Amino acid sequence: MSKGVLVDLTKCVGCGSCTVACKLWNDNKWDDKNPTMGPSAKLTDKNWTVVQFKEVKDKKGEPVWRFVKQQCFHCKEPACASACFAKAFQKTKEGPVIYYPHLCVGCRYCMVACPFNVPKYQWEKAFPLVTKCMMCNTKVEKGEAPACVSVCPAGVFKFGDREELLKEAKSIIAKDSKYVKHIFGENEVGGTEWLYISDVPFDQLGFKTNVTKRSLPSYTEAYMHATPFVGITWGVILTGLYHYTKRRNQISKDNNKNIKA
Amino acid sequence: MQNQQEGKDKQKQITRRGFLKMMGGIGLTGITATIAGCSTDPAGGKGWMPQQYQVASSYPIQVKGRIPIDPNNPSITRDDKKCILCGQCIEVCQRVQTVYGYYELPIKNDITCVNCGQCTLWCPTAAITERDDIDKVVKALENKDLHVVVQTAPATRVGLGEEFGMAPGTFVEGKQVAALKQLGFDAVFDTNFSADLTIFEEGTELIKRISGDLHEPLPQFTSCSPGWVKFCEYYYPDLLPHMSTCKSPQQMLGALIKTYYAKEKGIKPEKIFSVSIMPCTAKKFEAARPEMNSSGKHAGKPQLKDVDVVLTTRELARLIKAKGMDLNNLPDKKYDSLMGEGTGAGLIFGATGGVMEAAIRSAYFLITKQDPPEALLNLTPIRGLQGCKEASVDIPGVGTVKVAVVHGLSNARPILEAVRKKEAPWHFIEFMCCPGGCISGGGQPRTSLPPSDEVRQARINSIYNADAHIYSKRKSYENQEVLALYEKFMENPNSHLAHELLHTHYTDRSKQLTVKKKNA
Numbered sequence: 115m116s117k118g119v120l121v122d123l124t125k126c127v128g129c130g131s132c133t134v135a136c137k138l139w140n141d142n143k144w145d146d147k148n149p150t151m152g153p154s155a156k157l158t159d160k161n162w163t164v165v166q167f168k169e170v171k172d173k174k175g176e177p178v179w180r181f182v183k184q185q186c187f188h189c190k191e192p193a194c195a196s197a198c199f200a201k202a203f204q205k206t207k208e209g210p211v212i213y214y215p216h217l218c219v220g221c222r223y224c225m226v227a228c229p230f231n232v233p234k235y236q237w238e239k240a241f242p243l244v245t246k247c248m249m250c251n252t253k254v255e256k257g258e259a260p261a262c263v264s265v266c267p268a269g270v271f272k273f274g275d276r277e278e279l280l281k282e283a284k285s286i287i288a289k290d291s292k293y294v295k296h297i298f299g300e301n302e303v304g305g306t307e308w309l310y311i312s313d314v315p316f317d318q319l320g321f322k323t324n325v326t327k328r329s330l331p332s333y334t335e336a337y338m339h340a341t342p343f344v345g346i347t348w349g350v351i352l353t354g355l356y357h358y359t360k361r362r363n364q365i366s367k368d369n370n371k372n373i374k375a
Numbered sequence: 376m377q378n379q380q381e382g383k384d385k386q387k388q389i390t391r392r393g394f395l396k397m398m399g400g401i402g403l404t405g406i407t408a409t410i411a412g413c414s415t416d417p418a419g420g421k422g423w424m425p426q427q428y429q430v431a432s433s434y435p436i437q438v439k440g441r442i443p444i445d446p447n448n449p450s451i452t453r454d455d456k457k458c459i460l461c462g463q464c465i466e467v468c469q470r471v472q473t474v475y476g477y478y479e480l481p482i483k484n485d486i487t488c489v490n491c492g493q494c495t496l497w498c499p500t501a502a503i504t505e506r507d508d509i510d511k512v513v514k515a516l517e518n519k520d521l522h523v524v525v526q527t528a529p530a531t532r533v534g535l536g537e538e539f540g541m542a543p544g545t546f547v548e549g550k551q552v553a554a555l556k557q558l559g560f561d562a563v564f565d566t567n568f569s570a571d572l573t574i575f576e577e578g579t580e581l582i583k584r585i586s587g588d589l590h591e592p593l594p595q596f597t598s599c600s601p602g603w604v605k606f607c608e609y610y611y612p613d614l615l616p617h618m619s620t621c622k623s624p625q626q627m628l629g630a631l632i633k634t635y636y637a638k639e640k641g642i643k644p645e646k647i648f649s650v651s652i653m654p655c656t657a658k659k660f661e662a663a664r665p666e667m668n669s670s671g672k673h674a675g676k677p678q679l680k681d682v683d684v685v686l687t688t689r690e691l692a693r694l695i696k697a698k699g700m701d702l703n704n705l706p707d708k709k710y711d712s713l714m715g716e717g718t719g720a721g722l723i724f725g726a727t728g729g730v731m732e733a734a735i736r737s738a739y740f741l742i743t744k745q746d747p748p749e750a751l752l753n754l755t756p757i758r759g760l761q762g763c764k765e766a767s768v769d770i771p772g773v774g775t776v777k778v779a780v781v782h783g784l785s786n787a788r789p790i791l792e793a794v795r796k797k798e799a800p801w802h803f804i805e806f807m808c809c810p811g812g813c814i815s816g817g818g819q820p821r822t823s824l825p826p827s828d829e830v831r832q833a834r835i836n837s838i839y840n841a842d843a844h845i846y847s848k849r850k851s852y853e854n855q856e857v858l859a860l861y862e863k864f865m866e867n868p869n870s871h872l873a874h875e876l877l878h879t880h881y882t883d884r885s886k887q888l889t890v891k892k893k894n895a
Contacts, residue, residue, distance in 0.1 A: 123481075124481040125481065127480065127486070128443045128444060129440055129441050129443040130443075131439075131441050131460055134458050135424065135428070135460060138422050138423060138424055138425075138460070139419075140418075140419040140422055141421045141422035142422075143458050150455065151455075152446060169484070176483075178481070178482075179482060179483070180481070180485055212417040212418070213418045214415065214416075214418075215417075215418055216415050241416070245418060245477075248417060248418060248419040250419070251419075251420070252417075253420070256431075258429075258430065258431055259432035263432070264424075264428045264430075264432065264436070264439075265424075265439055265440050265460050266439075266440055266442070266443070267462070268480065269440050273432045313481060365661075370558065
């Protein structure tokens, strides 16, 4: 059973504890140009999670403030891992999609593949790597919640088995009419380990709602399965051609010899 | 022999070159390995977390996270780089002040904060501090066109010394005035003066409420503490009619500086820059309230604010240090005249119970036209650090006046609930937002972490000691400058002009939050 996090956006008070916890646990530097909180908060190679401030209208049309935590969604079938031929991105059995710097070749296919634009590149470094939220996999392995989840004073997050959380989310939104009837992450790109519920429509909060419900690797799976066959077939054809041309050259050489003689 | 020599040379040559090559190679490999990283660990997780978070996910954590702070909060600000998520700010906000956690989620369009700044006193890394306004004051002091006036609150004179190595509660009134004069302020006034003035206005209002001349409910609440006022506006807006309409001493003096003082000195109000030194961060919020422009409205220029900048005691200490001055070596100086006189009654405003004691001293006189008995000058039942104190005072002609004194907002809730249920036996209740009163306000020196009652008591003792032994006058009605103000400008307490300049109104803020039914 993979682990997940249920995020109830209605409970966030915007304290930003989660962003500080991420910096502390991952020893990430503070980025003066890109704040981790506020209207211009932005995910960067240093900011693995941010809390965006949104001034929106609620169902009654009254202006309300909402705070949206962003980080890697940890897809059930991650496109980044699927695109990475070096296996630098790997999906663990506990749920986190993690990154091994020593395997990375720096091709950045993961960045292109991610539908949520999460992986970031250390453009300013001499030996750059790709970075993103790791869902604190070393903590999750020990049964602890990710750092950001563990520090929240307002009860925004719940950490546990994804399927259990999904059931709970369904029951919450069924019982309480304030919630929009959608669990972000249930089906998006085939499902993600991070699940969100909210009282304001997700598109107003900056969520990418027009993504496919199918997992992204499933689109390429059919072609990519053929890779070994294509490889072997081409090998056979090219080897055949090699021997054919070699033999032809040999024959032509021999013939020329005969003419001279 | 020759061969042997050649062999040795060759060996020597190879050794040196080989050695350098070897070292260079090792260095280069080392640097490459260090930069590229030879670890096969996944990224992240190389930092630390405070101990309380190193637990299984379901284990309850008592103190965690931190309070939300609006980036536009006029009083306090936080440096995320210094925050260690110790949870102390939540501890004080929720348990001592009962603000955080006392509203339902989702929040509406406000980050509920009474601006008291107690979190700045509890924060062990000083990540949360007052919003620094020193630059504004420095610029004003450098501007030759401006007449810069400053006032100092009662409580700053028993706190400032601690920033310069003095023992808690050291009385540095004269040195503080000297420092302000050396900094270049054109006039240095005492908020004790307007504290005495508040007694006249608030005392008159109380007598009118008791006698029925003013159709407002009893008990009357004091309105000097802006953190308390905002708390009442958020959580108990239905009780706002109980709140005295008197402005706080800071705002009274601010309004008078740009009217009475401006008139007496022949200076245009717009040329005056008014600064106040306060033990309180909520005073920054109070001065910025849109209605605090009485002097501007009086002069036909509503854009003028009564108080332009508020500095906390800590900010003043930083300003003094930045100018290379040492408070220890300054000679004692006196406040400027016109609004520099203060009595012991005004001074004790700085301690919990002080406003009440000062009010009783004057109320006795205003009603009986006689000096109060000695017992009323040392009203011990309402002194000290007990959260809620009460006393009964017999005043001839009125009967028994019942009063209560509350400090720290968690202590205010049961009293307010009693008032709501009409079960409160008191006529007059003093509320102070911060535990211990202004002497332990959010802008005072961080002498102990978290703030201790020992330090609070030392500051309180110093205040009462000055009231009993240093100040020659102990009753507000003896303040000659206040009497002169009424004679020359204001006519009498609660006059039309007094209402225009010294009284205010309140805002119902209950729409900005959903008050929690059952408190956390």
